[in-house]
Amino acid sequence: MRQYEMFELSFEGPQPEESEALTDITAEFTCGEDTWKVKGFYDGNKNYKVRFLPQKLGTYTWKVSGVVSEEGSEECTSSEKSHGMVQVEGNHFTYQDGTKYLPFGTTIYALVHQEESLIEETFQTLEKAPFNKVRHCIFPKSYDFNHNDPQYYPFEKDADGKWDVNHPCYAYWKHLEENIVRLGEMGIESDLILMHSYDRWGFAFLTMEEIAVYVEYTMRRLAAYPYIWWSMANEYDFLFNHKMEDWYEIEKMITENDPYHHLLSNHNGMKIYDFSRPAITHCCLQTNAMHKAADWWNQYQKPVIFDECCYEGDIEHEWGNISAFEMVNRFWKACAVGAFATHGETYYSEDEVLWWAKGGTLHGESPERIAFLKDFMYGLEDALEPWSEPMFEEFNNVTEQIVPGELPPFVQLMQSLTPEESENLKWKSAAYTGHYKENIYLKYFGNQRPRVAAIRLPKEHFYKVEMIDVWDMTRTVVEEKVSGKVLLTLPGKEGIAVLATRVNQ
Known part of the structure; x- marks a missing residue:
């Protein structure tokens, strides 16, 4: 028995008289204070099986009951090949042993x-x-x-x-x-x-x-x-x-x-x-x-x-x-x-x-x-999450009158949009931006193809900036140590991403 690997017990028993899918065979696996109850199945030719996925290391005792009555024990050791099931951790995935899993x-x-x-x-x-x-x-x-x-x-x-x-x-x-x-x-x-x-x-x-x-x-x-x-x-x-x-x-x-x-x-x-x-x-x-x-x-x-x-x-x-x-x-x-x-x-x-x-x-x-x-x-430090790039803080309009204590008119306009209006805006101007803490920022331009574009990074830290061509599969360092709003010269083609990675001060 190995942790995170399917363990199987096989027994000979009588031919089922009724359902061959829902036969009466169950098992209990106990390790320390934890007990798992599982149902077995009939596999034809008077062969019954019980399968178990060990979740922890240690000594397991097992007891099978129903059409078959057996008991025994197994020592569960570490797996050399299985990381366990993929599970949810926050809004991302990970294997049971903590190994990163990104579904492709x-x-x-x-x-x-x-x-x-x-x-x-x-x-x-x-x-x-x-x-x-x-x-x-x-x-x-x-x-x-x-x-x-x-x-x-x-x-x-x-x-x-x-x-x-x-x-x-x-x-x-x-x-x-x-x-x-x-x-x-x-x-x-x-x-x-x-x-x-x-x-x-x-x-x-x-x-x-x-x-x-x-x-x-x-x-x-x-x-x-x-x-x-x-x-x-x-x-x-x-x-x-x-x-x-x-x-x-x-x-x-x-x-x-x-x-x-x-x-x-x-x-x-x-x-x-x-x-x-x-x-x-x-x-x-x-x-x-x-x-x-x-x-x-x-x-x-x-x-x-x-x-x-x-x-x-x-x-x-x-x-x-x-x-x-x-x-x-x-x-x-x-x-x-x-x-x-x-x-x-x-x-x-x-x-x-x-x-x-x-x-x-x-x-x-x-x-x-x-x-x-x-x-x-x-290759990134950790999984990304959505990032709202602070683009509108620099918006300048001669008709916009800033009133102390109130949100800027442009922000008020954005907040007043109906779901349909907000959806239209996203379809029109979507760039895809994510981050991991203040360590990584990724901006993907998708079908946009600017010759010059900006990425707005925290002013408190410095970042190395790379340009990524997703079709040609290239990564090019374009800035070694920048912060705040950074203007970048880009190739003017679809499928360009910009990656900013935090560097030491």
Whole structure:
């Protein structure tokens, strides 16, 4: 047994007489004064398993009861490869052992539903790619460029040809686990999507009672893996057979059956989920409104991930034909203010192998530049948070009369804007600014391309200033020791950032 690594007990027992998904097998693991209660699962061929994710070092005693009665003890030692689960710390993420984690994800919805040769090609691509999170589905996907049938399905069918959630297809779950483990050992988190509407097999029409069985079996079987996140759905609001109360109930199913409380969120099509709910750990967003990142960061006080901000590609759909530069641009817009983004690629191919659904080989130009951004962000002293650059303190207007004891008229004007007016201003003039304490300031100009621009730094400290070209992947020192308002000469092109790092006095 090793801390933060899945520990498994296996037993032989009787063939279940009723549900094979909700069998009567539970275990208690005790270390010192702490006790964890977990449910086991049936894995076919009279084989029962209990999985546990040790949270602390020390001697554990365990006792299994139900269809199997056993007990024993294990010594839990330090892991040499696992940092534990990714958790929320403030508005950012960290591994359980305190190691920094910044999500740089990609999307391969039907990853595990492809032929083995294509899955192998995908993993070979991922080994060279910068991504440390993959969004993928438990259920297969039916949609444009997704017309193939998988080798396995999550459940067997009953005598009437209906999916039987009480009879899992063990070959499918073992296949899924193999891919989750392989990703995890590469340092890639599985952001597992439990439900979606892109379906021709009937999984989208499971009843709430069937969903309860499916979710509990999933938790029993997979929750002990450290490198898993739960996404209740992809585009939850497109599952029109479910009301909002159903999603709250599914949320409850997950939290009550996951003893380790993995990260949990819900992905939107159009209607953003209520991320203020206590069980929701982070904001999972489909939108390209990157200018709202700081607003959501402050509103929800949780990490913000633009898990779908369109895909680099050239297919018909508007969400799948942005340029490589625009993909990189959106990543920088998010990261500059302390949020995060997720990649996807949809270049047309006659064989219908598009990365966003099936994986294979990446063809775009954004991954290399996302890798540059990832290295840049990990190289900073700590995670960024939104920064309101003090731009309007120097505003000068002949009609502005300053009255002692009152806010300047321009500030009053800004504070009087309606939400619509404020939104219009942000769309028009957004630059993306973040900071870490008074040590780091980052300003990303995005689609603006000034020849001369300023960054307004604290006057009490000195800073080294670098210019970053996000497409050419270059960093150039432009000032060695400056403070206050600093005028900079820039190249007059899109995709330029300015980084100010505090230096000794």
